[in-house]
Amino acid sequence: MSDHFLMFVPTDPTWQPTKADAERAVELFKSIAPNAQTIEAIFTDDVEFHHPCENWSGVDCAACGADLEDWFYETTDKVYRENHFADLSVTTPCCGLHTSLNDLNFVWPAAFGRFALESMRPGLDTNEEQEKAIAACLGSDLRKVWIHL
Ligand SMILES: [Zn+2]
Known part of the structure; x- marks a missing residue:
């Protein structure tokens, strides 16, 4: 189905x-x-x-294009546990971009x-x-x- x-x-x-x-x-x-x-x-x-x-x-950094898939799942779980997505702000591990989980480059939109x-x-x-x-x-x-x- x-x-x-x-x-x-x-x-x-x-x-x-x-x-x-x-x-x-x-x-x-x-x-x-x-x-x-x-x-x-x-x-x-x-x-x-x-x-x-x-x-x-998959999901990439919006600034440098690094593959962030593993980091994204870990971070999304952590942010959900901490604040139930009330605050989506994150810093990417690749190039230190201050952004929102919602503003990463989702290869297929999410x-x-x-x-x-x-x-x-x-x-x-x-x-x-x-x-x-x-x-x-x-x-x-x-x-x-x-x-x-
Ligand atoms: Zn980056």
């Missing part, structure tokens, strides 16, 4: 839309992807990490966030124009994450 999810996550991991804007975005996404199995707005109190599962292709607009089996891929419309509806720039279970 394999499943595909298309998820839009605000680029600011702590940001959340209003419930009304989220509902409008769900309706808009439904009009774009009428054959989607499910489309829902997901709000969480804590920041969550949306891992692309089988699509995962995202941290407290809100997600998520579709299970959307039945299509969105284009840039549709993505801009969804972002405008929510009021935030979005990161698009395809998850394959």
